[in-house]
Amino acid sequence: MKLFRRQSSAAALTVALGLVLSAATPHGAATATRTAQGVGWTAAWAASPQLPSTGFTPNWSQEGFSHQTVRQVVRVTEGGDLARIRLSNTYGTSPLTITGATVARTEKGAAVRKETVRGLTFAGRRTAVVPAHGELRSDAARLRLRRLGSVTVTLYLAGTTGPATYHAQGFTDTYRAAGDHRADGPGAAFTDRTRSWYYLSGVDVGGGGKAVRDRGVVLFGDSITDGYGSTPGADRRYPDDLAELTRRPVLNAGIGGNLLLNDSAWYGERATARFGRDALGRPGVSTVAVLQGVNDIGFSETGDQPTYKPAPVVSAGEVIAGYRQLIHQAHARGLRIIGSTLLPLKGSDHWGAHAAKASDAINHWIRTSGEFDGYADFDRALADPADADRIGSGYDSGDHLHPNDAGYRVMAATLAELM
Template sequence: MRKKLLLKLVATFVGTVTAMGLVGAPASASPSGGWEGTWTASPQRPGAGFSPNWSVAGFADQTVRQVVRISQGGPSVRVHLTNVYGSAPLAVTGATVGRAGTGAAATSVRPLTFGHSRSVVIPVGHEISSDAAPLPVRPLESLTVTIYFATQTGAVTYHADAEATSFRAPGDHRSDAAGTAFTETSTSWYALAGVDVADFSPRRDVVVTFGDSITDGAFAGVDQNARYPDELAERLHGRLGVLNAGIGGNRVLNDSQCLGDKATTRFRPDALAQPHLRTVIVLEGINDIGASEFNDFDCFKPNPRVAAAELIAGHRELIRQAHTAGVRIVGATLLPYKGAVYYTPAGDQVRTDLNNWIRTSGEYDAVIDFDRAMAAPTDANAMNPTYDSGDHLHPNAPGYHAMAEAINLHTL
């Protein structure tokens, strides 16, 4: 009884603080306050993506239920919704958070409020935080975030490769426990930017994994939670939060309408703005190298040829931004990719030169050598077949597990 009362008091206090000043502000509005990230997805412009999705058409009199697995627990949660890349104000009629069941089912469903209102309109270019929802959560628990859009939204900000099933139903089903109304599915996330847990400790204990599709978890398996950041979160089991800021196809030096802003631009909002941030792991650059050798993919345009010196300059900019923010930054070497669709010997030399700089320059605070951990025993330029998803670029689930095992937790 006393525990339930304490949880209620904490949730009430956090909700009051949120309503007084944090609603409508991004997560970075309280870098050392009462919130800490437990899950995130980097926002992307609406588009065709890697598989059919609902981002361009948007929603009208429809409910979207999305499932996310958090990394650490807390006595209450809040949710971040985003309209960063929307073309019109985004009207959210109502939203809930609950514990995920089988498929689209949910339990312990709680209404989300925004400044104590059940509905909210998010301006173009903005993100908004909910009030606290009194839902105690555990590390590695899966939650549902359900949003009802009563009126036509237009195109919505999304995250293309969720490697997780999202569900859609006609009408208002935001509070449903059963998942029977949700008859349509997608493997993207929509208007959902993050989940925080209440934490009044002054400690910085959040790790952001920042990168491209290998961080995002391509080919990890839908609904398997087998991305390398997921595997890292399992090793840590709530001692540190692990947030995945990967975007498939992302590059260090060039923006893309399909594949996110370049790393040096999105580093601040996607990584450094996370509350209680302790460490960022950077794994970026293979798409810069590959795109410059590959002309058959419009999303890689522009695709100028890049030199190792240019990529090193980009990484130095990420290091500068992190250190200016007082954040530890760990560099990860690029994985072998011989045999991938955009592999060339010239490109592999750029990768080798960049990896040698990451290992030996001392400019990163620490190094994770994914290159050596993932290399084939008989060919250092190719991925170990045991870990290869089949495209010679992305790991499979055992490969992502091996990546997480290669991380010395003391470097975090």
């Protein structure tokens, strides 16, 4: 297939001036600071914010936090000498006070390597206020992180937050403790856990002024991109696999249940609305790959599932019109955008006469229109040889809709050919 390369305009996003470098102990000790000029930042991990909701598994989003410490472990897909975090209060209706925050290299579980704990500052202050419906980045902390290494971000919330902006399906453990444990090395105080992320929406790495080439990839989509069906705690989502295969920074901008064209109380803002925030505004990104639309055509086939409502019947033409909006947004930012065919879904709760016809029409358009800058044919890569409408049994997580670890690895290998 023919691919077209466009120059990225993300250079303006990757130059940070006047940042504070913090190498201090977390709180109560002197802070050594200097101004960081010309730091080249690369987004190394991301999660897409969601409205507080019941979600797929038990979580703390609706109750929020009060005089508690939250410890979150993520795997970065790029290394560097500096780190900063991005916090989201997108769905908060009042300002969010972060009493204190630290970043450290992960030991195991909720434990961190004590000697690596760094106190984070925000515009030079240890306490931060994230405005209602807003976001905030920390200053730079001097912490060497290796590519595909785990980093732990700890937030101490002394006040009462109210419902928390979060990401429902983390597929890795997040920990909670009563009181202030932001500086703890051991994880013994963190006795509660869920598999969601709270307020944390990004980790960036920097090299202290070294040149950075925009080469990051954002994978944008729904639960298949999010990693549903992969082994929890094993980093076996298809974005994880792509990072390993390509050695490029890869960001996961999936939301389970997300729709291309309609907002959902459970599954996030529609993709056409969140695309700029979750995909296009990350530093160091040159390429976005989109896998979206199966929920739009499949929710109307599912019967009485309440979280799928309202579920209008969406045509292939309407989905294609949504793709064109994403293509326009990406090209306006100078980014390359890759389309992905919808996976086989026969036998799943999304399957029916309408979904079957619409998925065929959508996939035909992706393959033949030339409007994306290239496409990954996941449909053919994962199809059962005996029935092309079904996902192959060796790739099926069990619900005939989401791949297992092996299926995600095939998806990553398919997309890697276009990198």
